[in-house]
Amino acid sequence: MNFLIINFFLISILLLTTFYIFKTTSLISIVALTGIFTLVCAAIYVNLDAVDVAFTEAAVGSGISTILMVMAVAKLPEGKKNQLLNLFPSIVLSVSIVIVLMLIIANLPLLGDPNAPIHLHVTPEYIKESKSIFHIPNVVTNILASYRGFDTLGETIVIFTAGLGVIVLLTSNTLNRKTKFKKKVKKNEG
Amino acid sequence: MVSGLFIIITSQNYIKKIVGLAIFQTSVFVFFVSLAKIIDGTAPILNSINNVYSNPLPHVLILTAIVVGVATSALGLAIVLQIYKNYGSVEENEIKKEELKENS
Incomplete structure (x- = not known):
């Protein structure tokens, strides 16, 4: 039960971070938010028992990737105010993909089920x-x-x-x- | 996951598009690793206390995929820098405008 509560909390942080990445225009803060995103993902991996994946993500995804992005952003001008393009088709596409994925997830074995085909x-x-x-x-x-x-x-x-x-x-x-x-x-x- | 796709399509800035791609990737990784979880299992390191281990196979695949993902985004950033060198901008609409001006 504890496991699920921690997971829910971490995933809500992820959603919040994604929303702010979408909203911000300053490139350097987008890069910082990406670092936060991958670090929270590393915490989720620890919670899901994937220790090796967690420290690869923390070192490579959150460390090296962020350094590369900072190096690139240092040479670029500040981001402009974002005009959204293709807003309507992308909303339709996103919602339809969410519906299809939810239909598929309903058919998957439950989270943590020891008799799922993958474990056998x-x-x-x-x-x-x-x-x-x-x-x-x-x-x-x-x-x-x-x-x-x-x-x-x-x-x-x-x-x-x-x-x-x-x-x-x-x-x-x-x-x-x-x-x-x-x-x-x-x-x-x- | 879909929010990453949404960011890729709607944003004008190329750096933001690459960040959206990274978000897309990472969320797929979280889904993959969640398939490996067994309730009451521990990390797949053999010990004498616990006998139930989570599935190590998805972990291996995701280890490979994380490193490849970083290589992809590094290549993308290099392309963006080259675009900035040639067009003086990394915003998609400005680049399109300049292309139109040049062709006319």
């Missing part, structure tokens, strides 16, 4: 073999590094590609639109 297959073996075969008490680390090692390898490739993309974008001057535009004009004249 592969995972019992993972938990059983973790101690006897791999001698690692932390099952999450065990799955991440040994059972699903290729998954983690793919993840590092994705991060490497993203890093390359960031370096190429930030160091290149060839993309400059104005010089390209002048060249185009010259070509048309000549």
